[in-house]
Amino acid sequence: MENSKVFPPEQLFDFSVRVFRHFGVPEIDARTAATVLQAADLRGIDSHGVARLHSYFDMLQLGRIDPRPEITIVRETPSTATVDGGNGLGLVVGPKANAIAMEKALAVGSGWVSVRNTNHYGIAGYYVLQALERDLIGWAMTNTTKLVTPLWGAERMLGTNPIAIAFPGLEEPPIVIDMATTAAAYGKIEIARRAGAPIPTGWAIDRAGASTTDPNAMIDGGAMLPLGSDRDRGGHKGYGLAVMVDVLSAVLSGANWGPFAPPFALRQEIPTRSVGKGIGHFFGALRIDAFIDKVIRRREGIPLVGPVIDELLDISRQTGIPL
Amino acid sequence: MENSKVFPPEQLFDFSVRVFRHFGVPEIDARTAATVLQAADLRGIDSHGVARLHSYFDMLQLGRIDPRPEITIVRETPSTATVDGGNGLGLVVGPKANAIAMEKALAVGSGWVSVRNTNHYGIAGYYVLQALERDLIGWAMTNTTKLVTPLWGAERMLGTNPIAIAFPGLEEPPIVIDMATTAAAYGKIEIARRAGAPIPTGWAIDRAGASTTDPNAMIDGGAMLPLGSDRDRGGHKGYGLAVMVDVLSAVLSGANWGPFAPPFALRQEIPTRSVGKGIGHFFGALRIDAFIDKVIRRREGIPLVGPVIDELLDISRQTGIPL
Numbered sequence: 001m002e003n004s005k006v007f008p009p010e011q012l013f014d015f016s017v018r019v020f021r022h023f024g025v026p027e028i029d030a031r032t033a034a035t036v037l038q039a040a041d042l043r044g045i046d047s048h049g050v051a052r053l054h055s056y057f058d059m060l061q062l063g064r065i066d067p068r069p070e071i072t073i074v075r076e077t078p079s080t081a082t083v084d085g086g087n088g089l090g091l092v093v094g095p096k097a098n099a100i101a102m103e104k105a106l107a108v109g110s111g112w113v114s115v116r117n118t119n120h121y122g123i124a125g126y127y128v129l130q131a132l133e134r135d136l137i138g139w140a141m142t143n144t145t146k147l148v149t150p151l152w153g154a155e156r157m158l159g160t161n162p163i164a165i166a167f168p169g170l171e172e173p174p175i176v177i178d179m180a181t182t183a184a185a186y187g188k189i190e191i192a193r194r195a196g197a198p199i200p201t202g203w204a205i206d207r208a209g210a211s212t213t214d215p216n217a218m219i220d221g222g223a224m225l226p227l228g229s230d231r232d233r234g235g236h237k238g239y240g241l242a243v244m245v246d247v248l249s250a251v252l253s254g255a256n257w258g259p260f261a262p263p264f265a266l267r268q269e270i271p272t273r274s275v276g277k278g279i280g281h282f283f284g285a286l287r288i289d290a291f292i293d294k295v296i297r298r299r300e301g302i303p304l305v306g307p308v309i310d311e312l313l314d315i316s317r318q319t320g321i322p323l
Numbered sequence: 324m325e326n327s328k329v330f331p332p333e334q335l336f337d338f339s340v341r342v343f344r345h346f347g348v349p350e351i352d353a354r355t356a357a358t359v360l361q362a363a364d365l366r367g368i369d370s371h372g373v374a375r376l377h378s379y380f381d382m383l384q385l386g387r388i389d390p391r392p393e394i395t396i397v398r399e400t401p402s403t404a405t406v407d408g409g410n411g412l413g414l415v416v417g418p419k420a421n422a423i424a425m426e427k428a429l430a431v432g433s434g435w436v437s438v439r440n441t442n443h444y445g446i447a448g449y450y451v452l453q454a455l456e457r458d459l460i461g462w463a464m465t466n467t468t469k470l471v472t473p474l475w476g477a478e479r480m481l482g483t484n485p486i487a488i489a490f491p492g493l494e495e496p497p498i499v500i501d502m503a504t505t506a507a508a509y510g511k512i513e514i515a516r517r518a519g520a521p522i523p524t525g526w527a528i529d530r531a532g533a534s535t536t537d538p539n540a541m542i543d544g545g546a547m548l549p550l551g552s553d554r555d556r557g558g559h560k561g562y563g564l565a566v567m568v569d570v571l572s573a574v575l576s577g578a579n580w581g582p583f584a585p586p587f588a589l590r591q592e593i594p595t596r597s598v599g600k601g602i603g604h605f606f607g608a609l610r611i612d613a614f615i616d617k618v619i620r621r622r623e624g625i626p627l628v629g630p631v632i633d634e635l636l637d638i639s640r641q642t643g644i645p646l
Contacts, residue, residue, distance in 0.1 A: 075613070075614060075615070076432075076613075077431055077432030077433075077610070077613040078401055078402065078431040078432060079401065079402035079431045079432040079433040079613075080432035080433050080609065080610070080613040080614060082613075082614045082615060108400055108401040108402045108431055109399075109400030109401060109402040109403035109435070110400075110402040110403050110433055110435050112432070112433050112609060114614050114615075137575075165567055167570050167574075175566060175570065177563040177564075177566070177567060179557070179559075179560045179563060181560075182557070183551065183555075183556045183557050184555070184556070184557065200555045200556070202555070202556045203555075203556075227550060227551055227556075227557050227560055227561070228506065228550055228551065228556075229556055232506075232507070232523045232525070232526075233506045233507070233523070233525045233526075233550075233551075233552055233556070234502070234505070234506050234507065234550050234561075236502075237502045237504075237550055238550070238557075240500040240502060241500075241564075243498060243500070244488055244500060247490050247498065251490075252460075252609075252611070252614045252615055253614065253615065254615055286403065286435060286575075287400070287403070288575070290398070290399075290400040290402075290403040290405075291398060291403060291405045291437050291575045291576065292398070292405060292437075292575055292576065292577055
């Protein structure tokens with residue numbers, strides 16, 4: 001890659017912490033925010049790591065994000081909560097709201113938290129990895145600035161609204177799903193633009209609403225297509241999933257939904273109308289042992305049938321290794 | 324359509340009830356099962372209504388489904404439960420398990436129920452419509468007999484694993500999403516086969532794993548493709564969603580997962596290995612007022628700005644209608 005240089009993760013982490021501290025973000029919050037960015041870089045999701053630090057810097061610089069937000073639980077039941085992020089960094093609000101979902105899961109089996117008045121929270125995957133550390137199934141969603149058209153639409157009405165979910169695997173690797181509800185990630189369109197290469201059919205439309213393979217035609221007033229791309233291949237399904245994320249994250253919490261979600265970066269257009277506070281996230285956690293024993297065999301032992309026992313005893317006899 | 328005839332819904336409902344009663348299904352359960360079938364026919368999802376009655380008939384006839392199952396809650400927390408359906412009709416087990424999810428949501432904000440030892444439950448949409456009637460957000464998923472290949476696979480490993488979710492709309496129409504996690508519904512492939520027409524690229528592969536537009540090539544040992552179809556368009560995302568449904572419905576409950584899900588109809592292949600009990604469902608319900616007031620303006624009144632009030636007073640003066 002052009003002029004690339006390798007940096008030690010610690011150095012980028014420290015730099016990020018100091019940048020956040022520079023704007024008055026409290027030490028512990030700055031470290032949390034830097035940890036979320038680092039998780040993206042360490043997982044190889046380069047678009048969401050320090051490559052985004054300048055966008056956070058811009059928003060803090062302009063005072064569009066509160067470095068010392070008052071984060072409050074505005075409503076709760078034993079298994080749910082609505083959190084107001086006080087217009088803080090999503091990188092700080094997100095981990096706190098996610099922790100509430102996980103606490104509730106530990107208490108009553110499941111926890112679900114919808115968040116308003118927050119900002120871009122980094123990779124959705126970070127939050128479900130946090131759930132894995134507590135042996136919980138984790139969910140994370142967020143709405144984002146409009147980039148995507150509904151199936152058969154010509155205008156940007158929804159964000160790339162990602163869904164992440166992770167299942168702990170005990171001795172197996174965990175299952176981690178972290179996906180935008182679009183046919184392709186926006187980053188891939190930017191990569192094609194920089195390379196002067198076309199994009200596949202099914203990723204985007206131009207400003208007139210026609211299918212395009214020109215990345216510039218999407219970026220210049222066009223729109224991305226939902227997962228499924230067209231009617232034949234189920235574009236209405238990707239659209240439905242994006243709406244689901246939007247409603248759970250923003251309508252349910254009182255954040256700006258659909259085309260009214262405020263932008264994450266300077267270059268993005270600011271909606272002329274506000275219908276709520278900030279953007280929205282949605283976190284969920286499910287305790288596995290609320291449904292099924294995962295560790296039956298660890299606790300109660302591994303049942304073996306007679307012929308297998310005979311075989312092991314035979315090995316034991318022939319080798320002298322006691323069974 | 325060939326030799327089609329129109330029937331009054333009541334007549335088909337009564338016929339269905341009598342068919343289930345014929346096999347000893349209790350009256351109230353038979354009516355529930357017939358109601359779920361009728362919901363599909365009334366919504367125009369013809370493939371899942373009385374068009375499937377013969378399959379249920381076959382399975383009851385062969386004793387593969389218990390007409391009088393013992394349905395038990397095998398584990399629960401305040402917001403979750405695992406239900407064993409006693410190998411009953413999914414059309415009976417599903418509504419009971421869904422009702423438990425809704426009760427829990429009313430009690431503690433959310434309710435989540437994973438179900439094992441059950442059978443085909445009709446349209447996923449039925450269950451989320453039940454949630455709408457109680458002003459709840461509803462979710463319903465189920466795993467199904469293998470028909471779908473993972474992205475880049477050549478073998479059937481997963482079912483069409485649908486996801487349904489519904490959001491109440493207060494005075495607006497509700498949002499109801501009910502979608503298989505495949506590029507297209509299996510019914511569409513059968514329709515193309517009967518018509519001798521090709522299917523679009525991206526729906527299916529043949530038995531050798533190659534992309535095909537021949538519906539027979541899919542049906543005869545081929546496989547359906549997940550939503551997104553190929554790598555470029557996000558086929559890994561549809562695959563991920565199908566896995567999510569499979570884990571929540573079957574792994575979490577102790578049902579047969581993935582390629583081991585038993586068949587719904589006679590013509591389908593019976594897996595050689597069993598790794599759990601029956602197929603699995605997953606139901607969820609979220610109370611809206613656990614997150615946000617939906618009826619603030621109904622209760623507290625509608626705030627009007629001065630100029631609007633002046634205009635209304637002017638109309639009142641000129642018409643004599645008191646405001």
